[in-house]
Amino acid sequence: MAKDAVSALAIGLSGAASLILDIAFPSFDPNTNQSKTERFRNTAIAFLKRNAFRLAFPK
16 A cells, blocks of 8 residues: 555656646656756756745745
């Protein structure tokens, strides 16, 4: 049962990242390379910093 839950979580996070960031997790991309990995990393960091700033300073 625990393996199923972890797998479902990983698939769900990958799907959410694809929708929000418009890029696949490098571990789920069959054609991954260094530039795609860096693009994912930079996009995810920018997204997190943007949301952290918005949450810290509500309107």
